[in-house]
Amino acid sequence: MIFHKIRGMRRSLFLTGFGALLAAVVFIGAAAQAAEIYAWTQFTGEGLEARVVTSEAACPKAAIDGSDAQMNIRARPNGDFPALVCSLAIPKNAREASINGRPLALPPPRAQKILLIGDTGCRLQMMMLQACNFIKDWPFRLAADTAAEMAPDLVIHVGDLVYRERACPDSNKGCAGSPYGDNWDTWKADVFEPGRALLSAAPWVFIRGNHEDCDRSRAGWNRFASPLPFTEGTCSRQEPPYLVDLGGIALAVLDVTQAEDRAVNDALAPLFRQQFVSLAKTEAPLWIAMHKPIYASVRIKDGVNVGVNKTLAAATRGAVPANAQLLLSGHIHTFQAMSYSSDLPAQIVAGHGGTTLDRFTPEKLDGVAMDDAKVEKGIGLNNRFGFATLERRDDEWLLTSFGVHGEQLARCHLRGKKLDCEP
Known part of the structure; x- marks a missing residue:
């Protein structure tokens, strides 16, 4: 690389x-x-x-x-x-x-303010019919406009751009008339029109989500956002990783769309492991952006955490580079920030940019066991749409979670691999 x-x-x-x-x-x-x-x-x-x-x-x-x-x-x-x-x-x-x-927006030599947003499309999927026509129910446009006003140096979209997979019944006024499927009308409705102010505000890093994989919105992803050259009618199931220099921080972008959440994919776990091992060659402090988090929480049921990606946990056990300080992800439709009692990098989940939120995500994460990892300090925001920023300070990064109107919801200090969040 x-x-x-x-x-x-x-x-x-x-x-x-x-x-x-x-x-x-x-x-x-x-x-x-x-x-x-x-x-x-x-x-x-x-x-x-x-x-x-x-x-x-x-x-x-x-x-x-x-x-x-x-x-x-x-x-x-x-x-x-x-x-x-x-x-x-x-x-x-x-x-x-x-x-x-x-x-056009060009980057500074050192990114001072980085904006995180993800899982932004309007969810029309199976029995889940989000009210795309009402901004209070699908507020991505509002979030994008507010985020653009904050003048970031870089936008990292942590994946899942498009969610409109099925038709909305005409009788459902919340989503009636919505386009659906992998086509220009859908990509325009889910990405380009609501996100146009934020697209102009700064350069982007697009992280491929599982809704952009070869079984879903592959055609639009390949045309518009993929880092690879476009070839009509083809789809790469596993896009290669690449690096972006943030100015003293190396951002590694990984495609983990195929990493099975609930069970270890024995065929793919070695591939992901190899990618993590290869990142150890990077000399600078390392941040890793990938759609699916390794350790996170969808809910805590009967005292047991649910939300660990089994494939990535198996792949990365003992393979995370020592210089990896931070993981940036989405996939779970909430905001979470946590660091661990072990030497794992801190994790930020910013999957609350517009799509239907997960309802039972915990807000108190201190001490939560996540398989073989244990959260030392962590916070979550339940049922709140928004985005987050990382701002460079002299000896730390300031992480702030915002609501769609720009109201501050949470703030943490990232020093190396450790997060310290304000009450």
């Missing part, structure tokens, strides 16, 4: 107020014939890349440091996705970049 360093100059996206946040992700629709354009930047295994989704027949004009740059076609339109997807590699030393004259 190549250690990719972030370079670029931090720019303010707020020179003209909140409207400037929409500069890089815009919906141009005043006239009937106007184009639909969404643009953002994201990290891949090859570094920083600009991506565009457009209804036009050709890629838009791009510029890097004042010079014209030619965007490449990433994915051509088809029946399910009648939109062109374009991409452009951005050099690590680029000072500015734009699409159609609109500035």
Whole structure:
């Protein structure tokens, strides 16, 4: 794996107020014939890349440091996705970049404020019909708008972008008329329209969730968000890990979508173990971002914790690099932050960005046994939508959990592998 360093100059996206946040992700629709354009930047295994989704027949004009740059076609339109997807590699030393004259977000050399959000799509699945039409019931747009106002340097989406898998009955006013399935209308409704302000606010790291695996929304994931090159009709069941330099911290991005929660997958556990062992080659302090947490809590039943990923627990036993300080995940639809009595890295779960919340997650985690791990200090937030930020301090990172209106819900201090949360 190549250690990719972030370079670029931090720019303010707020020179003209909140409207400037929409500069890089815009919906141009005043006239009937106007184009639909969404643009953002994201990290891949090859570094920083600009991506565009457009209804036009050709890629838009791009510029890097004042010079014209030619965007490449990433994915051509088809029946399910009648939109062109374009991409452009951005050099690590680029000072500015734009699409159609609109500035793109570039990262600073050292990320000072990192925003965590995940599990954001509206859940239309089996008997679960979330009220996508009502913002109080599906508040991702509100969360994204509020988060964008906080001017993060980087957004890490910890996975599960799209949840609309089945049709909503016309009689259900909460979700009537909702698109569903793996197509452009669904991705637009679940990701691009509600998330457009946040997409423009900072570069993104997209973590693949199990709702983006090869059995669910693979086509949209591969077109829009995958770090891999796009090939029509193919799907990688296991995307390779890659690294992003946060400035003194190495962020490892892992695809663990196939890690079975309830039982050990004996075929895949050795693969995940090998990936964790390989991370030990990284010299910098290490954060690991992956959709599914190793140890977390969905509920505590009869005194026994439920929520450990059996495959990942088996794979990582004795294999977590000594320099790994923090795990960033989603998957469980709540917010949790915990550190352990052993030498495991601290764990943050930020799966409360919009989809239907898990109802029985505990709020008090101190002392909870999670298989062979024991929480030393930890907190949870039950039944609260929101997101979190990590802000760099002199000798620590300040973790803050926010509600969708920006209200502070919890705050913790991360020092190395240990979390100390305020009451």
